[in-house]
Amino acid sequence: MSSPELTELERLRLTPGHIERVVVLTGAGISAESGIPTFRAVDGYWSRYRPEDLATPEAFAQNPQVVWEWYLARRHTIAQADPNAGHYALVEMDKLLSGQFTLITQNVDGLHQRAGSHDLFELHGNIFINRCSLCSRRFSDEVLNFQELPPVCPSCRGAIRPDVVWFGENLNISTVEDAFTRAREATLFLSIGTSSVVHPAATLPIVAAENGAFLIEVNPELTPISEGADLSLRAPASRVLPRITEMIRTILTSTASKKLS
Template sequence: MEEARERLQRAERVAVLTGAGVSAESGIPTFRGSGGLWEGFRPEELATPEAYARDPEKVWRWYAMRYAQVMQAKPNEAHRLLVELERAKERGFLLVTQNVDGLHARAGNRRLVELHGNITRARCERCGHRQPLPPPDDFTPPPICERCGGRMRPDVVWFGEFLDADHLAQAERAFMTADVALVVGTSAVVEPAASLGRIAKSAGAYLIEVNPEPTPLTPLADLSLRTSASEGLRAVWRQDG
């Protein structure tokens, strides 16, 4: 533990990947397991282009429910610790998240890549314009594009869709050049994000994993903590030493 803390304190370049486990402490369910977001649903029913084409109203109802849930949530200690880490490392820091809840940005992270999009925004099917959703109490889906009047879809990456190439390239560069890589609250099974930790390790980074359960990344990690996101980050990142 001491080595991990010292390496993180000394590191000039730090890359972080976060998953649903970070937001779980804010009351947002993870995707898998009992009580998860997919319990009782199949992803192809709600989170694919085909599902949206087949029944856009059903898909929007589910996303509107999730959006309302997300807006009730507040950033937790793990989010705040990652803001502290960004401020300490400045331009040597990048946070890459698989989460679509926007909590990292609300906590204050600015050097941030949202690989899978953001549930608090919509994207126009016609012109590609993005705009924030109105407050949940005022939101009646589907939203209409303020630019061209077209119907909008959730601004998230669905199963079967490609990630934004620029965002992915930015994430890969950060992990390839990191002195320390942190992978927090993710099962490390959803590609291509799951490969970022392996990229960092192959390039010589010190790899720290924080997750309550073992993952495919665990055998490669220099330190693997079986705990919550906030407890793990608190253990390896203490401003007071």
């Protein structure tokens, strides 16, 4: 982290009021630090396809085998990556703030869960979960046969697809509504590694700030919300999040000791 960013972060004075309800939104940036290429940064064999031509219901209807091969290649890349200090700091933050912490992610890679997070909102689904395109039942890999693609639903014989949101598809409405409710109630909102251009996720930090949340953005590049944020850091999440977690720990420790004295 460059020193101006570090100085800015160290000047941050969070209060007990700030950490009453903390909501964190993560995007591709936090996983990029784990070496997972962004959606568009595919190379080799797959560079001949545009992701927009593979991640659609139409592509799956026309050529489910190619779509699955692409997703299996992406799964393979993700499986080789590990969660980083940013993911782990959020697990710790969740433990410290038990019950007053919400994690919302746009990522489908499951790295938050592998780090130890649970009960998170996955706005765009999860690449490691399989769903029947007909009956919508979800299945683990173990009960499916991947020798022939697409795998077939054990229940209704429909084509199995990855449980992710494709171009032209709607997000799960109740997940989105719950995420917005949490954002409106937030006292502190962290927008981490997201370009803030894909809606509705990009609206979450704005709604939070409008309803009084203190808004911190952490992203290597400027985004549409940078100017309106209370603090916007051009820095890696793996450096900033552990520091914010420590700040929260300090607040809680000092509040607890005040209660005792």
